[in-house]
Amino acid sequence: MRTRFIYLFMILMTTAFATRAQPKISFDVSFTEPQAHYIDVQMEIDDLSKGFVDLKMPVWAPGSYLIREFPKNVESVQARDSGSEDLKVYKIDKNTWRVENGKAKKIVVNYRVYAFEVSVRTSFVDESHAFLSPTGVFMFVDGFIDEPTEVTVTPYEGWSKISTGLEPVTGQKNTFYAENFDILFDSPIEVGNQDVFEFTAAGVKHEVAMVGGGNYDKERLKRDMASIVEESTAVFGVNPNKRYVFIVHNYASGGGGLEHLNSTVLGASRFAYSNPARYNGFLGLVAHEYFHVWNIKRLRPESLGPFNYSAENYTTNLWIAEGFTAYYDNLLVRRAGFYDESNYLRMLTNDIEAVENRPGNLIQPLSLASFDAWIKYYRPDENSANTSVSYYNKGALMGMLLDLKTLHATNGEKRLDDIMKAMYDQYYIKLNRGFTDAEFKSMAEKVAGVSIDDIYHYVNNAESIDYNKYLSYAGMRLVNQLEGTSIPDFGVRLVGNRIASVSRNSGAWNAGLNVHDELIAINGYRIDEQGNEMDRILGGASVGDEITVLVSRDGIIKEFKVTLPESKRADYVIEPMPNATKEQISIRKIWLSID
Known part of the structure; x- marks a missing residue:
């Protein structure tokens, strides 16, 4: 009995010690100089048990497989204890700041993040709104990435809305909860005056935050986006979300998307919604990012989670x-x-x-x-x-x-x-x-x-x-519509009259033309500064012809003799096979959703 009591006491003490050893972490985010593209971050850490604490910032954003070195945008990292005494802060590697807190159990860390890169994976702030891509904004305590955290957002003057997949904290204005830092890093935040509307599909409430204006029809988007959600859910038979947020950034010309656990960020062209082809392209983007709700955010290759936010996470899948x-x-x-x-x-x-x-x-x-x-x-x-x-x-x-x-x-x-x-x-x-x-x-x-x-x-x-x-x-069958034709392959793509790329095994490749060469003339005919004349001049050439190309390379005039091989490029169409069997036609109808 005594042995059992001692054993239970030791378990309780170990549990209590482990609980005390877990720091409590929260953030306050504000924008004192949005016109200068800055995010102001205050991080509070309580219940520290060591004399120093290492703070790390991710160097990449899951879903976008490139080391983007987010710490490069961080400046003015300062720390103080609960008595407002300054603490020593210094970097120990590219994405780690060490704070020497001594005996202090609670510290406050302040830093600023410069945010002025337009993309779905990087933060952006100006006088009109703020988009927070969390991996480039929030630091985590090394070794405690599984700890919960809260984020309080103070919108800039005149901003009235916050859109995020994070759960709001009841009774606390503009405060949101993440059960761990993986959830925080997977939950972008839009702050401003975005146009917000909602629809319900597959039993899930969906919020759409439209940023930057545009000629979209909200009622049409509600209906059509709901159809995409229903079709996606039908593949898996269940929708794991309770709530989902679309953050759509509308630009003069935009595109791209990045998936998150219960949200996504999309880039779109603000006046393309009235164009049928481009509207369907937008719906395709919606479908792509929403399908990620299952494929990669939950069903994933083994190396893509838990993540190492400080280095590459390799997969062949x-x-x-x-x-x-x-x-x-x-x-x-x-x-x-x-x-x-x-x-x-x-x-x-x-x-x-x-x-x-x-x-x-x-x-x-x-x-x-x-x-x-x-x-x-x-x-x-x-x-x-x-x-x-x-x-x-x-x-x-x-x-x-x-x-x-x-x-x-x-x-x-x-x-x-x-x-x-x-x-x-x-x-x-x-x-x-x-x-x-x-x-x-x-x-x-x-x-x-x-x-x-x-x-x-x-x-x-x-x-x-x-x-x-x-x-x-x-x-069905794939048919190359260029089959039987003989087209010469010069293999050069121009930007203006400068060579931007040279295709492998083309005439230009074999002759030694280089990217950055300034194309001056072909067969004695001048190429205009916009490069518009190249195709016309080459229009009468045949496979096997030798052409004379004059270029300027680093200010030196060079002449090349280019023999034009046959192009291997194809122009395909998929068409029904003649005399397809009933079985083949039956498969076709299922595959292509033909009634």
Whole structure:
């Protein structure tokens, strides 16, 4: 009995000590100089148990695989104890500040963040509004990233609204709660006078915060965005959110999106909503980011969470996480009835052309494109098209192949939807962990009932795809409309009259023309300063012709003899096969949602 009492006492003391050892963390965010693009952050930390505390800021934003070095925007880091005595603060590495608190149990840290980069993944502040991308704003206590925190936002004078996926704290104005820093870092905050409207879909309340104005029709957006939500939810059979927030930044010309656990940030063109094609493109962006509610925010490759916010987090499976999402974005718009069959097939051929007309498709395997996203995809240069392939475009095509193969193997009973739902149920709902590449392959083969070694061959090898093998399952075929033509390949893209890129194995590539060369003349004819004359001058050339190209390279005039090889570029269309069987037509109707 005594032994048991001592044991229980020790457990209680250990628990109490562990509880005391956990710091209490909260933030106050304000904007004293929004016109100068600054965020003012005050961080309070209580119940410290050591003589120093290390504060870290993430260097990247999950969903955007590039080290962005957010600490570069931080300045004026100061700390004081509860008696307002200054404490020593110094950096020990690029994203870590050490505060020597001595015996002080509670400290207050103040710092400023410069925020003036327009994108869905970086913070931006001006006199009209503030957008906080949390990984570039909030520090965390090293070793305590799982601790809860509260954020109080003080809007600038004249700003009246706050939009965020964070939960409000009852009874505390403009104060929000995150159960841990992963949640905080996954919850962007918009502060200003945004136009806010709501709709309910799949049993979930959705808030839309429109920033920057535009010619959008709120009632139409409510209806159409709800359709996208319903179609996305139908794939998995359940919507895990209680509330969801769309933050839409409208610019003169904008695009892009970044997914979050129960919110997303979208970039859009403010006056494009009245253009049917561009409006459907916006709905495709909505579909893409909303599909991430399941695919990557919950169903994820094992290396993408828990995150290391101080370094790269490598995976070979972005072709699933992003590529399959890129397959579904247009497919969901089709299922919702915004694309007809021909428009949807055009979207697919756009992806095929983007992959097959890119020389890098034969250089970089898809799995490596994922792994090297950190150093290649988000850091493109003039040679990127020659050396790399997009895990978005080619990953989407892997989704198409797997969808068609599964439909064929199961006589239309199963498709990619069933694979994704089975993966979600197994690895998020049941096991609550990420999946390995082998586990995804195993589940796909279990659902389809056949090997998918052929698809993984295309994932792991840099080569063109036999699209017709898979399209034939739906009685369709891919046709190159340039087949049988002979088009010369000069291989130069101009910006003005300067060479911006040179295509691998083109005439310019083989002859040694360089990026940054100023194109002066072709065959003795002057190229105008805007480069508009190049295509006209080359219009009469044939494959095998030798042309004379005059350039200025670093102020030195050079002449090149360029032999024009035959272009390998293709212009594709997907069309029905003649004499397709009833079985093939049945698969086609299921695949393309044809009544």
